[in-house]
Amino acid sequence: MKHLLKMMDLSTEEIIEILNLADQLKYELKHGIPHTYLSGKTRGMIFQKASTRTRVSFETGMYQLGGNALFLSSSEMQIGRGEPVQDTARVLSRYLDGVMIRTYEQAEVENLAEYGNIPIINGLTDLSHPCQVLADLMTIREYKNKFEGLKMCYIGDGNNMANSLTVGCLKVGMDVTLACPEGYYPAESTLTFAKQYPNFKIVNDPVEAAKDADVLFTDVWASMGQESEVEQRKIAFKGYQINDAVMAVAKPDAMVQHCLPAHREEEITTKVFEEHANEIFDEAENRLHAQKAVMVMLMGDKD
Ligand code: CP
Ligand code: NVA
Numbered sequence: 001m002k003h004l005l006k007m008m009d010l011s012t013e014e015i016i017e018i019l020n021l022a023d024q025l026k027y028e029l030k031h032g033i034p035h036t037y038l039s040g041k042t043r044g045m046i047f048q049k050a051s052t053r054t055r056v057s058f059e060t061g062m063y064q065l066g067g068n069a070l071f072l073s074s075s076e077m078q079i080g081r082g083e084p085v086q087d088t089a090r091v092l093s094r095y096l097d098g099v100m101i102r103t104y105e106q107a108e109v110e111n112l113a114e115y116g117n118i119p120i121i122n123g124l125t126d127l128s129h130p131c132q133v134l135a136d137l138m139t140i141r142e143y144k145n146k147f148e149g150l151k152m153c154y155i156g157d158g159n160n161m162a163n164s165l166t167v168g169c170l171k172v173g174m175d176v177t178l179a180c181p182e183g184y185y186p187a188e189s190t191l192t193f194a195k196q197y198p199n200f201k202i203v204n205d206p207v208e209a210a211k212d213a214d215v216l217f218t219d220v221w222a223s224m225g226q227e228s229e230v231e232q233r234k235i236a237f238k239g240y241q242i243n244d245a246v247m248a249v250a251k252p253d254a255m256v257q258h259c260l261p262a263h264r265e266e267e268i269t270t271k272v273f274e275e276h277a278n279e280i281f282d283e284a285e286n287r288l289h290a291q292k293a294v295m296v297m298l299m300g301d302k303d
Contacts, residue, residue, distance in 0.1 A: 001014050001297055002119060002298070003113045003119050003120045004119075004121045004130050004294050004298065005106075005109055005110060005113055005120065005122050006130055006164070006167075007128060007130045007133055007163075007167040007171070008128075008193060010168075010171070011171075012171045012172060012173075015134070015168065015171060016172070017297070018134055018293045018294055018297060019137060019141060019290070019293070021293035021296060021297065022134070022289040022290045023138070023289075024293075025289050025292045025293055025296070026289040029064060029289070035065065036066025037066070037296045037300040038062065038097075038295060038299055039067065040066070040067065041066075041067040041068070041097040041098070041299055041300075042067060042069075042070060042095070042096050043058070043067065043068070043070070043096060043097060043098045043100060043295065043299070044069075044072050044092055044095075044096045044098075044099045045059070045069055045070065045071055045072060045099070045100045045101075045123070046074055046077070046079070046100070046102070046103070047072070047074060047101075047102050047123075048074040048080075048101075048103040049102050049103070049104070049124065049225070051123070051124075053284055054100075054102060054123045054287070055071065057287040057288040058291055059071065061289075061292040061295065065292055065295060065296065067295075067299075070096070074103075085108050085111045085112055086111055086115040087115075089111065089112045089113075089114075089116035090115055090116060092118070093116040093117045093118045097118060097299050098118050098298060098299045099121070100120075100121040100122075100123045101120065101121070101122065102124045102125075103124075103125055104126050104225055105126065106122075106126065106127040106128060109122045109125055121294060121295070124160060125160060126159075126160060126223070126225060127160055127163055127187060128163050128164045129161055129164050129259065130164055130168075131290065131291050131294065132161065132259045133161075133164040133165050133167075133168040134290040134294065135283060135287045135290040135291075136165065136168070136217070136259070136286075137172060138286045138289065138290050139279065139282050139283040139286050140152075140215055140255070140257075142286075143255050143279065143282075144214065144255075147169075147173045147174050148173040149173070149174075149175070150175070150214040150215060151175040151176075151177065151212055151213045151214050151215070151251075152165065152174045152177075152213065152214070152215045152216075152217065153176075153177050153209045153215070153216050153217070153250070154176070154177075154178045154179070154216075154217045154218065155178075155209060155210070155216065155218045155240050155267070156179075156180065156219050156220075156221065156237065156240045156267050157180065157221055157222075157223070157233075157237065158178070158180045158185040158186035158187070158190075159186075159219060159223050160223065161259055162178060162186045162219070163187050163189075163190040165217055166186060166193075167190060167193055167194070170193075170197050170199070174199075174215075175200075176197070176199065176201070177201040177209045177213070178201070178203070178209065179202075179203050179204065179205060179206040179209035179210075179240065180204070180240075181204060181236050181237060181240060182204065183236065184236060184237075185202065206240055206246055207245060207246055207249055210247075211249045211250070212251055214250075215254065215255050215256075215257060216242055216247075216250055216254055216255070216257070217256075217257045217258070218240075218241070218242045218258060219258070219267060220261070220266070221234065221236075221240070221263070221266055234266070237266070237267070241266065241267055241268060241269065242268045242269070242272050243269045243271075243272060244271065244272065246272075247272060255279045256272060256273075256275075256276035256279060257279060258283070262280075
Protein backbone atom coordinates (compact mmCIF):
# COMPACT_ATOMS: atom_id res chain seq x y z
CA MET A 1 0.00 0.00 0.00
CA LYS A 2 1.62 3.30 -1.15
CA HIS A 3 -1.30 5.70 -0.69
CA LEU A 4 -4.86 5.75 0.62
CA LEU A 5 -6.81 7.37 -2.22
CA LYS A 6 -10.11 5.46 -2.15
CA MET A 7 -11.62 2.24 -0.72
CA MET A 8 -11.66 0.68 -4.18
CA ASP A 9 -7.83 0.57 -4.14
CA LEU A 10 -7.60 -1.51 -0.95
CA SER A 11 -7.66 -5.30 -0.96
CA THR A 12 -9.65 -7.12 1.72
CA GLU A 13 -6.34 -8.21 3.27
CA GLU A 14 -5.12 -4.60 3.43
CA ILE A 15 -8.36 -3.46 5.07
CA ILE A 16 -8.09 -6.18 7.73
CA GLU A 17 -4.40 -5.38 8.27
CA ILE A 18 -5.26 -1.69 8.88
CA LEU A 19 -8.09 -2.63 11.28
CA ASN A 20 -5.87 -5.03 13.23
CA LEU A 21 -3.17 -2.40 13.59
CA ALA A 22 -5.83 0.17 14.57
CA ASP A 23 -7.04 -2.17 17.35
CA GLN A 24 -3.44 -2.58 18.53
CA LEU A 25 -2.80 1.18 18.54
CA LYS A 26 -6.04 1.79 20.43
CA TYR A 27 -4.96 -0.78 23.01
CA GLU A 28 -1.50 0.79 23.30
CA LEU A 29 -2.98 4.27 23.75
CA LYS A 30 -5.50 3.15 26.38
CA HIS A 31 -2.81 1.26 28.34
CA GLY A 32 -0.18 4.00 28.17
CA ILE A 33 2.13 1.87 26.01
CA PRO A 34 4.45 4.13 23.98
CA HIS A 35 3.87 3.87 20.23
CA THR A 36 6.00 6.60 18.71
CA TYR A 37 6.36 4.81 15.37
CA LEU A 38 6.57 8.08 13.39
CA SER A 39 9.16 9.86 15.47
CA GLY A 40 10.78 12.68 13.47
CA LYS A 41 8.24 12.48 10.62
CA THR A 42 6.13 15.40 9.39
CA ARG A 43 2.75 15.15 7.66
CA GLY A 44 1.14 18.07 5.87
CA MET A 45 -2.65 18.38 5.83
CA ILE A 46 -4.26 20.41 3.05
CA PHE A 47 -7.87 21.45 3.70
CA GLN A 48 -10.05 22.93 0.96
CA LYS A 49 -13.21 22.20 2.99
CA ALA A 50 -14.13 22.55 6.66
CA SER A 51 -13.38 19.80 9.18
CA THR A 52 -13.60 19.02 12.88
CA ARG A 53 -12.95 15.28 13.22
CA THR A 54 -10.51 14.79 10.37
CA ARG A 55 -8.31 17.70 11.32
CA VAL A 56 -8.23 17.06 15.06
CA SER A 57 -7.82 13.28 14.81
CA PHE A 58 -5.01 13.52 12.26
CA GLU A 59 -3.17 16.19 14.26
CA THR A 60 -3.55 14.37 17.56
CA GLY A 61 -2.76 11.01 15.98
CA MET A 62 0.46 12.29 14.46
CA TYR A 63 1.47 13.79 17.81
CA GLN A 64 0.76 10.51 19.64
CA LEU A 65 2.92 8.69 17.07
CA GLY A 66 5.83 11.02 17.83
CA GLY A 67 5.61 13.08 14.64
CA ASN A 68 4.39 16.50 13.58
CA ALA A 69 1.32 17.55 11.62
CA LEU A 70 1.15 20.80 9.65
CA PHE A 71 -2.28 22.30 9.01
CA LEU A 72 -2.25 23.83 5.54
CA SER A 73 -5.35 25.81 4.68
CA SER A 74 -5.60 25.95 0.91
CA SER A 75 -6.82 29.55 1.09
CA GLU A 76 -3.46 30.49 2.60
CA MET A 77 -1.38 28.41 0.19
CA GLN A 78 -0.47 29.19 -3.41
CA ILE A 79 -2.65 26.24 -4.47
CA GLY A 80 -5.59 28.48 -3.47
CA ARG A 81 -4.30 31.07 -5.96
CA GLY A 82 -4.01 28.60 -8.80
CA GLU A 83 -0.58 26.97 -8.39
CA PRO A 84 -1.05 23.57 -10.03
CA VAL A 85 -1.44 20.56 -7.77
CA GLN A 86 1.30 18.83 -9.79
CA ASP A 87 3.81 21.50 -8.71
CA THR A 88 2.53 21.60 -5.15
CA ALA A 89 3.01 17.82 -4.96
CA ARG A 90 6.60 18.00 -6.15
CA VAL A 91 7.45 20.80 -3.72
CA LEU A 92 5.81 19.20 -0.69
CA SER A 93 7.60 15.93 -1.47
CA ARG A 94 10.89 17.74 -0.78
CA TYR A 95 9.85 18.76 2.75
CA LEU A 96 7.32 16.30 4.11
CA ASP A 97 6.99 12.57 4.76
CA GLY A 98 3.32 12.44 3.78
CA VAL A 99 0.28 14.54 2.90
CA MET A 100 -3.39 14.28 3.77
CA ILE A 101 -5.73 16.27 1.54
CA ARG A 102 -9.43 17.14 1.81
CA THR A 103 -10.75 18.57 -1.43
CA TYR A 104 -13.50 18.42 -4.06
CA GLU A 105 -12.22 16.50 -7.07
CA GLN A 106 -10.92 12.97 -6.65
CA ALA A 107 -8.57 13.75 -9.58
CA GLU A 108 -6.75 16.27 -7.41
CA VAL A 109 -5.87 13.60 -4.86
CA GLU A 110 -4.84 11.18 -7.60
CA ASN A 111 -2.64 13.91 -9.18
CA LEU A 112 -0.96 14.63 -5.90
CA ALA A 113 -0.11 10.93 -5.62
CA GLU A 114 1.08 10.73 -9.22
CA TYR A 115 3.34 13.79 -9.17
CA GLY A 116 4.65 13.62 -5.61
CA ASN A 117 6.76 10.81 -4.21
CA ILE A 118 5.37 10.67 -0.67
CA PRO A 119 2.29 8.81 0.63
CA ILE A 120 -1.00 10.65 0.06
CA ILE A 121 -4.11 10.12 2.18
CA ASN A 122 -7.56 11.17 1.00
CA GLY A 123 -9.24 13.03 3.87
CA LEU A 124 -12.52 13.31 1.87
CA THR A 125 -13.38 14.18 -1.71
CA ASP A 126 -16.74 14.47 -3.42
CA LEU A 127 -16.27 10.84 -4.49
CA SER A 128 -14.94 9.14 -1.40
CA HIS A 129 -14.13 9.20 2.30
CA PRO A 130 -11.91 6.17 2.96
CA CYS A 131 -10.60 7.28 6.39
CA GLN A 132 -14.16 7.49 7.68
CA VAL A 133 -15.10 4.08 6.37
CA LEU A 134 -12.05 2.42 7.92
CA ALA A 135 -13.17 3.85 11.27
CA ASP A 136 -16.72 2.66 10.56
CA LEU A 137 -15.54 -0.89 9.84
CA MET A 138 -13.42 -0.83 12.99
CA THR A 139 -16.48 0.17 15.01
CA ILE A 140 -18.72 -2.47 13.44
CA ARG A 141 -16.15 -5.16 14.24
CA GLU A 142 -15.84 -3.90 17.83
CA TYR A 143 -19.59 -4.19 18.37
CA LYS A 144 -20.38 -7.27 16.29
CA ASN A 145 -17.07 -9.20 16.36
CA LYS A 146 -17.41 -10.13 12.69
CA PHE A 147 -18.34 -8.84 9.22
CA GLU A 148 -19.39 -11.96 7.35
CA GLY A 149 -23.16 -12.17 6.96
CA LEU A 150 -23.95 -8.82 8.59
CA LYS A 151 -26.33 -6.56 6.69
CA MET A 152 -25.40 -2.88 6.24
CA CYS A 153 -28.17 -0.52 5.21
CA TYR A 154 -27.42 3.04 4.05
CA ILE A 155 -30.27 5.52 3.73
CA GLY A 156 -29.86 8.81 1.85
CA ASP A 157 -27.65 10.50 -0.68
CA GLY A 158 -25.43 8.44 -2.98
CA ASN A 159 -22.50 10.63 -1.93
CA ASN A 160 -18.87 10.11 -0.85
CA MET A 161 -20.00 8.13 2.22
CA ALA A 162 -22.34 5.91 0.21
CA ASN A 163 -19.58 5.20 -2.32
CA SER A 164 -16.93 4.31 0.24
CA LEU A 165 -19.24 2.39 2.55
CA THR A 166 -20.64 0.28 -0.26
CA VAL A 167 -17.19 -0.71 -1.48
CA GLY A 168 -15.70 -1.18 2.00
CA CYS A 169 -18.58 -3.24 3.40
CA LEU A 170 -18.76 -5.49 0.33
CA LYS A 171 -15.00 -6.07 0.44
CA VAL A 172 -15.14 -7.35 4.03
CA GLY A 173 -18.05 -9.70 3.29
CA MET A 174 -21.10 -7.76 4.44
CA ASP A 175 -24.46 -7.60 2.68
CA VAL A 176 -25.20 -4.07 1.46
CA THR A 177 -28.57 -2.47 0.73
CA LEU A 178 -28.86 1.21 -0.15
CA ALA A 179 -32.02 3.32 -0.17
CA CYS A 180 -31.48 6.39 -2.37
CA PRO A 181 -33.98 8.55 -4.24
CA GLU A 182 -33.93 8.41 -8.04
CA GLY A 183 -31.37 10.86 -9.34
CA TYR A 184 -29.19 10.60 -6.24
CA TYR A 185 -27.60 7.19 -6.73
CA PRO A 186 -23.91 6.54 -5.99
CA ALA A 187 -21.20 7.02 -8.62
CA GLU A 188 -21.23 4.77 -11.69
CA SER A 189 -17.87 3.31 -10.60
CA THR A 190 -19.42 2.25 -7.27
CA LEU A 191 -22.47 0.70 -8.90
CA THR A 192 -20.36 -1.18 -11.47
CA PHE A 193 -18.21 -2.58 -8.66
CA ALA A 194 -21.15 -3.40 -6.38
CA LYS A 195 -23.20 -5.14 -9.04
CA GLN A 196 -20.62 -7.94 -9.14
CA TYR A 197 -21.85 -8.89 -5.67
CA PRO A 198 -25.11 -10.86 -5.35
CA ASN A 199 -25.47 -9.48 -1.80
CA PHE A 200 -25.74 -5.86 -3.05
CA LYS A 201 -29.10 -4.15 -3.55
CA ILE A 202 -30.25 -0.60 -4.23
CA VAL A 203 -33.89 0.39 -3.64
CA ASN A 204 -35.90 3.59 -3.21
CA ASP A 205 -37.77 2.69 -0.02
CA PRO A 206 -35.87 3.19 3.28
CA VAL A 207 -38.10 0.77 5.22
CA GLU A 208 -37.59 -1.96 2.62
CA ALA A 209 -33.82 -1.37 2.76
CA ALA A 210 -33.68 -1.50 6.56
CA LYS A 211 -35.38 -4.87 6.91
CA ASP A 212 -33.22 -7.15 9.14
CA ALA A 213 -30.29 -4.72 8.99
CA ASP A 214 -27.50 -5.17 11.55
CA VAL A 215 -25.97 -1.73 10.94
CA LEU A 216 -27.73 1.39 9.66
CA PHE A 217 -25.92 4.38 8.20
CA THR A 218 -27.05 7.73 6.92
CA ASP A 219 -25.41 11.03 6.02
CA VAL A 220 -26.40 14.62 5.38
CA TRP A 221 -28.75 15.39 2.50
CA ALA A 222 -26.46 18.15 1.19
CA SER A 223 -22.70 17.67 1.39
CA MET A 224 -20.01 20.32 1.52
CA GLY A 225 -19.95 22.08 -1.83
CA GLN A 226 -23.71 21.55 -2.39
CA GLU A 227 -24.85 24.55 -0.34
CA SER A 228 -26.80 26.01 -3.28
CA GLU A 229 -28.86 22.77 -3.54
CA VAL A 230 -29.99 22.66 0.10
CA GLU A 231 -33.65 23.58 -0.52
CA GLN A 232 -34.07 21.33 -3.55
CA ARG A 233 -32.46 18.46 -1.65
CA LYS A 234 -34.78 18.92 1.34
CA ILE A 235 -37.62 18.04 -1.02
CA ALA A 236 -35.83 15.18 -2.80
CA PHE A 237 -34.75 13.50 0.46
CA LYS A 238 -37.93 13.90 2.49
CA GLY A 239 -38.51 10.55 4.23
CA TYR A 240 -34.91 9.36 3.72
CA GLN A 241 -34.40 9.30 7.46
CA ILE A 242 -33.34 6.88 10.19
CA ASN A 243 -36.33 7.00 12.52
CA ASP A 244 -38.46 4.66 14.63
CA ALA A 245 -40.26 3.21 11.60
CA VAL A 246 -36.94 2.24 10.03
CA MET A 247 -35.53 0.90 13.32
CA ALA A 248 -38.67 -1.18 13.86
CA VAL A 249 -37.87 -3.41 10.87
CA ALA A 250 -34.11 -3.64 11.52
CA LYS A 251 -32.68 -6.36 13.80
CA PRO A 252 -33.50 -5.67 17.48
CA ASP A 253 -29.78 -5.23 18.26
CA ALA A 254 -29.05 -3.11 15.18
CA MET A 255 -26.46 -0.40 15.55
CA VAL A 256 -26.61 3.07 14.02
CA GLN A 257 -23.65 4.93 12.58
CA HIS A 258 -23.26 8.50 11.34
CA CYS A 259 -19.99 10.01 10.13
CA LEU A 260 -21.06 13.40 11.57
CA PRO A 261 -21.84 16.25 11.46
CA ALA A 262 -25.52 15.20 11.75
CA HIS A 263 -28.58 17.25 10.86
CA ARG A 264 -31.13 16.12 13.39
CA GLU A 265 -34.70 15.70 12.13
CA GLU A 266 -33.40 15.59 8.55
CA GLU A 267 -31.48 12.36 7.87
CA ILE A 268 -31.88 11.07 11.46
CA THR A 269 -34.32 11.81 14.29
CA THR A 270 -32.97 13.22 17.55
CA LYS A 271 -34.48 10.22 19.35
CA VAL A 272 -32.66 7.56 17.31
CA PHE A 273 -29.47 9.63 17.33
CA GLU A 274 -29.46 9.88 21.13
CA GLU A 275 -30.42 6.21 21.61
CA HIS A 276 -27.34 5.26 19.57
CA ALA A 277 -25.03 8.07 20.66
CA ASN A 278 -22.46 5.69 22.19
CA GLU A 279 -22.02 3.84 18.92
CA ILE A 280 -21.85 7.08 16.96
CA PHE A 281 -19.23 8.68 19.20
CA ASP A 282 -17.21 5.45 19.36
CA GLU A 283 -17.22 5.68 15.57
CA ALA A 284 -15.93 9.26 15.80
CA GLU A 285 -13.22 8.19 18.26
CA ASN A 286 -12.13 5.39 15.98
CA ARG A 287 -11.16 7.94 13.31
CA LEU A 288 -8.11 8.56 15.50
CA HIS A 289 -7.07 4.91 15.79
CA ALA A 290 -7.83 3.91 12.20
CA GLN A 291 -5.94 6.89 10.78
CA LYS A 292 -2.96 6.26 13.04
CA ALA A 293 -2.85 2.74 11.60
CA VAL A 294 -2.95 4.11 8.04
CA MET A 295 -0.16 6.58 8.81
CA VAL A 296 2.05 3.93 10.42
CA MET A 297 1.52 1.60 7.46
CA LEU A 298 2.26 4.31 4.91
CA MET A 299 4.98 6.29 6.65
CA GLY A 300 6.45 4.09 9.35
CA ASP A 301 9.32 1.66 9.52
CA LYS A 302 7.19 -0.81 11.46
CA ASP A 303 6.65 -4.16 9.60
N1 CP B 1 -16.76 12.83 9.53
C1 CP B 1 -15.88 13.80 9.18
O1 CP B 1 -15.07 13.64 8.26
O2 CP B 1 -15.95 14.89 9.96
P1 CP B 1 -15.24 16.31 9.70
O3 CP B 1 -15.87 16.90 8.47
O4 CP B 1 -15.51 17.08 10.93
O5 CP B 1 -13.76 16.07 9.48
N1 NVA C 1 -21.05 13.77 2.87
C1 NVA C 1 -20.51 14.72 3.81
C2 NVA C 1 -19.58 14.04 4.75
C3 NVA C 1 -18.94 14.94 5.77
C4 NVA C 1 -17.97 14.24 6.66
C5 NVA C 1 -19.82 15.83 3.06
O1 NVA C 1 -19.11 15.54 2.09
O2 NVA C 1 -19.99 16.99 3.43
